[in-house]
Amino acid sequence: MDGRVQLPVISYLQERFTVEHVDSITEPGPNLILAKRTDEDLVRSILRRIDISVENHKSVGLALAGHHDCAGNPASQEEQKQHLAAGVEFLRLRYPDIRIIGLWVDKHWKVHEIV
Numbered sequence: 349m350d351g352r353v354q355l356p357v358i359s360y361l362q363e364r365f366t367v368e369h370v371d372s373i374t375e376p377g378p379n380l381i382l383a384k385r386t387d388e389d390l391v392r393s394i395l396r397r398i399d400i401s402v403e404n405h406k407s408v409g410l411a412l413a414g415h416h417d418c419a420g421n422p423a424s425q426e427e428q429k430q431h432l433a434a435g436v437e438f439l440r441l442r443y444p445d446i447r448i449i450g451l452w453v454d455k456h457w458k459v460h461e462i463v
Contacts, residue, residue, distance in 0.1 A: 349375060349376045352415075356459050359459075373394060373398060376421070378394065378414075383430070383438070398442075409446060410446055411448070429450075432452065
């Protein structure tokens with residue numbers, strides 16, 4: 349959701365997946381949401397939007413991102429990376445035929461693929 353993260357992530361994904369357009373499904377703290385899955389309505393909402401991206405827009409990959417100074421997931425970097433790993437694993441079970449990666453955006457807004 350954080351605008352500081354959007355352009356670096358979009359640019360990274362355009363290059364990583366060799367695509368011109370990137371769909372964005374934003375929520376504050378998506379790595380925490382998909383790792384913990386305590387808000388079932390919110391998880392269903394995210395999955396419904398991913399389904400549209402995959403089925404209608406023919407997305408070739410998915411990325412779950414976490415970032416420094418996240419208001420939606422104010423956990424430490426290490427905890428957020430654990431949330432990324434758990435969230436990516438959840439998505440891989442749901443979408444086994446699509447490449448799914450986890451991204452960490454550091455305090456300099458540089459994107460790192462960690463999962």
